[in-house]
Amino acid sequence: xxxxxxxxxxxxxxxxxxxxxxxxxxxxxxxxxxxxxxxxxxxxxxxxxxxxxxxxxxxxxxxxxxxxxxxxxxxxxxxxxxxxxxxxxxxxxxxxxxxxxxxxxxxxxxxxxxxxxxxxxxxxxxxxxxxxxxxxxxxxxxxxxxxxxxxxxxxxxxxxxxxxxxxxxxxxxxxxxxxxxxxxxxxxxxxxxxxxxxxxxxxxxxxxxxxxxxxxxxxxxxxxxxxxxxxxxxxxxxxxxxxxxxxxxxxxxxxxxxxxxxxxxxxxxxxxxxxxxxxxxxxxxxxxxxxxxxxxxxxxxxxxxxxxxxxxxxxxxxxxxxxxxxxxxxxxxxxxxxxxxxxxxxxxxxxxxxxxxxxxxxxxxxxxxxxxxxxxxxxxxxxxxxxxxxxxxxxxxxxxxxxxxxxxxxxxxxxxxxxxxxxxxxxxxxxxxxxxxxxxxxxxxxxxxxxxxxxxxxxxxxxxxxxxxxxxxxxxxxxxxxxxxxxxxxxxxxxxxxxxxxxxxx
Numbered sequence: 001x002x003x004x005x006x007x008x009x010x011x012x013x014x015x016x017x018x019x020x021x022x023x024x025x026x027x028x029x030x031x032x033x034x035x036x037x038x039x040x041x042x043x044x045x046x047x048x049x050x051x052x053x054x055x056x057x058x059x060x061x062x063x064x065x066x067x068x069x070x071x072x073x074x075x076x077x078x079x080x081x082x083x084x085x086x087x088x089x090x091x092x093x094x095x096x097x098x099x100x101x102x103x104x105x106x107x108x109x110x111x112x113x114x115x116x117x118x119x120x121x122x123x124x125x126x127x128x129x130x131x132x133x134x135x136x137x138x139x140x141x142x143x144x145x146x147x148x149x150x151x152x153x154x155x156x157x158x159x160x161x162x163x164x165x166x167x168x169x170x171x172x173x174x175x176x177x178x179x180x181x182x183x184x185x186x187x188x189x190x191x192x193x194x195x196x197x198x199x200x201x202x203x204x205x206x207x208x209x210x211x212x213x214x215x216x217x218x219x220x221x222x223x224x225x226x227x228x229x230x231x232x233x234x235x236x237x238x239x240x241x242x243x244x245x246x247x248x249x250x251x252x253x254x255x256x257x258x259x260x261x262x263x264x265x266x267x268x269x270x271x272x273x274x275x276x277x278x279x280x281x282x283x284x285x286x287x288x289x290x291x292x293x294x295x296x297x298x299x300x301x302x303x304x305x306x307x308x309x310x311x312x313x314x315x316x317x318x319x320x321x322x323x324x325x326x327x328x329x330x331x332x333x334x335x336x337x338x339x340x341x342x343x344x345x346x347x348x349x350x351x352x353x354x355x356x357x358x359x360x361x362x363x364x365x366x367x368x369x370x371x372x373x374x375x376x377x378x379x380x381x382x383x384x385x386x387x388x389x390x391x392x393x394x395x396x397x398x399x400x401x402x403x404x405x406x407x408x409x410x411x412x413x414x415x416x417x418x419x420x421x422x423x424x425x426x427x428x429x430x431x432x433x434x435x436x437x438x439x440x441x442x443x444x445x446x447x448x449x450x451x452x453x454x455x456x457x458x459x460x461x462x463x464x465x466x467x468x469x470x471x472x473x474x475x476x477x478x479x480x481x482x483x484x485x486x487x488x489x490x491x492x493x494x495x496x497x498x499x500x501x502x503x504x505x506x
Contacts (some may be wrong), residue, residue, distance in 0.1 A: 007192065019045075019446035021052050021128040023097075025114070027145060029059035029070070030135035033167070035077045036322060037084060037198075038136060040412060040437035043078035046094045050443055054125035056097035060114060063102060070100035070400055083436050097125055097322070105137075105144045111152040118154070127158025132194075132445050138165055142185045150187045157192070165194045165445055168259050169412040170454075174463035181456050194445050199260045199365075200452040201437030203426065204400045207365070208267045209276070211394070211402065218392070219272075220370070221359065223346045230268060230352045230390065231259050231368045231504055235360040237312055240302075240334065241485070244325025253304070253336035253473075255278030256356040260460045262289065263454060264396075268367055269342055271308055281456070288342060289461035295339040295351060300473045303480070303492040305335035307359035317359065317484045333479040334358040335491045339468050355492065359484040364506040365396040388419050391504070401425040 024042065026034055045051050059070045075095070079086050101117050121127055131154070135145060145278020146164070149155040155162050162183065169178030184193055198206055212219055221227070234256055240247050246257065266285040273280040295301040308319035321328050335357035342352065343503075370391040391405040402424045410416040442451060473479075480489040487505065496502055 009405070017447055018050050019052055019055070019443060021054055021126055022130040022132065023056040023058060023118060023127045024132050024134060024442070025035070025060060025118070026134045027060050027137060029061050029073070029100075030063060031136055033136050034488060035073075036081050037436070037438045039074045039077035040081040040083070040378065041436055041442050043074070043082045043086075043094065043459070044084050044090070044436065045443055046080070047084040047090045050438075051094075051446075053093070054097065054127055054129055055094070056099065056121045057094070057124055058098075058114070058117060058121070059100045060103060060110075061076055061100075062102065065100045066104055067099050070353070071095050071098045074098060083439070086369075097121065105141055105148065108148070108151065111148045111154065115152050115154055127160075130162075131160070132165060133166040134161045134442075134445075139169060139171070139180070142166065146184055146187045148451075155187045161192070161448065162188070163186045163192045163194060163445055163448070164459065167196050169254055170195060170259070170459045173248070174255060174460060174467050177459050177463050179429060181459065185456070187438065191288055191450065194441075194453045194465075195459065196441055197259050197263055197452075197454055198273060198437040198441065200263055200454075201440040202400075204396045204397055205264065205267065206339070206452075207402075208264075208326070208394060213272050219310065220269060221324050222369075224348055224350045225349055226371055227369050228372045229267075229350060229370045229501060231370065232264050232268075232352065232354050232366075233504070233506065234260060234287040234356040234365045235355075235487075235506065236358050237360060237361060237363045237485075239307065239312075239317060239359050240320060240326070241323045242325070245325065248326055248332050251304075251333045251336065252356050252358070253333065253338070253470060257336055257354050258462050258466050259454070259459075261354040261356060262292075262465065263458070264367055265340070265354065268369075269347055269352070271346070276451065278449065281451050282455050286455075286457050286461065288344070289458060289465065292340050292352075292461075292465050293343070294465060294469055295341050298469055299476075300498055301339035301495060302469050303335070303337040303473070303489055303495045304333040304473055305357070305482045305489030305492070306330075306479040307334050307357075307484045308481040310359070310486065311424075312359060312485050319481070319484065320358075331478055333473070335360075335479070335482060335492070336486045337488070337495060338466070339495065340465060351501075353496065353503075355503070357488050361485060361487050362506065363398060366504075366506055367394040367396065368392070368504050370501075370504075375498045393504075399425065400427070401429075442482070449466050 007050060026038060028034055042057055043121045074090060099117050101114045117133055122129055134143060171180050212222060266288045269288045270284040273284050306320050310317060320334055321330060337355035358445055369392045373389060393403040395401050404422040405419055407417045408420040410418050441452060480491050482489040
């Protein structure tokens with residue numbers, strides 16, 4: 001059952017759906033993700049009127065907290081990190097349904113207490129037995145928690161729906177991903193499993209579909225006849241101090257390319273779906289990933305690096321090997337770049353370059369379609385010497401929008417053509433601020449709307465693409481060092497130079 005606003009005109013698509021009666025259980029409530037993203041997102045949804053009156057939030061953790069202690073933690077997180085204004089009346093309604101269960105993942109009694117707490121909430125607040133379990137925990141704890149949910153009957157869907165939300169990484173290679181999927185699917189049906197990729201919840205990522213399929217302007221040139229290459233970049237200017245426990249041994253490729261960047265690539269490269277129904281979108285993404293493979297020879301079409309000392313703006317920073325928690329012999333890459341190709345009629349011959357890194361020149365995520373150069377027949381070389389390639393750039397963050405770069409005549413008596421930008425900015429075009437990705441994704445979980453969540457096949461196909469590169473790197477010794485504040489190792493530039501191309505400098 002889905003709750004709707006009685007004042008809503010069903011023909012008005014601007015008004016979002018409201019989640020029906022439900023509870024959200026968060027495992028790992030003391031973690032950074034919960035404090036900075038999940039709890040504030042729940043408050044923002046309540047503030048926007050998108051949660052039902054009886055919505056309940058349950059925290060599960062080892063700390064000896066009371067319900068009031070947990071509520072104070074949620075309140076503090078909401079006031080510090082929520083996107084919308086904090087309102088006491090909204091908070092008071094939300095706080096009525098906040099509970100905490102102390103326990104450990106391997107303790108049967110803890111999950112029995114959780115089951116009893118949810119039964120009490122159902123009786124008190126009318127949640128209908130509908131519960132989403134958010135596993136904001138290390139991946140090696142997924143099997144234990146899933147088995148406990150099954151043993152305690154919490155995964156039983158006989159009364160109301162039960163859904164599980166899993167944070168990345170989904171395994172560390174194809175084999176481990178398949179084992180993890182088997183464990184989860186032994187407890188929850190695939191349509192009840194929601195694998196969070198927060199990038200897919202961003203407005204600018206969803207706008208890829210609108211940009212492509214709602215405009216006749218772009219689609220005719222969205223193919224190998226006009227596009228020379230595609231560059232997808234996720235760059236960060238921060239280092240990894242304090243994150244060794246999560247990051248060391250995982251690296252940039254597993255952390256970002258396997259999920260975020262390959263999902264962005266699939267949205268850019270997919271064919272037009274017959275509708276925006278989740279099954280149709282997933283089918284088109286799976287087709288793209290099935291046709292994708294890394295370009296050989298991998299030693300020349302991939303690059304990895306590790307940031308060394310340098311300057312980040314005006315601050316002098318240390319290299320990874322000097323960061324707290326990292327061994328002086330760590331071979332974890334903080335920069336990764338790969339070249340892939342898609343064996344389809346639309347994209348045959350077009351290389352897709354995917355790169356990510358820490359301690360790079362600036363924080364930016366973008367998708368750049370680099371177009372083939374025009375013949376320039378009426379122009380001599382001096383007229384176009386300052387003209388680059390036409391480019392369509394989708395800026396995912398931080399300055400969300402779209403830029404179209406093309407050539408224009410420089411004012412004056414001579415014919416000189418130079419690059420100019422036509423820019424669309426979300427912040428300037430729309431007065432309503434974009435919801436945080438986790439707002440959209442948590443609401444979709446409660447609504448049972450899986451469009452933005454990768455399914456089993458997508459996860460496993462992504463590992464199939466990346467595994468050969470990871471295997472090569474595992475044999476290759478240390479990653480190449482690059483200076484903090486730069487745009488990565490020299491091998492990344494050589495990777496494009498072999499075909500006469502260069503990276504965009506965002």
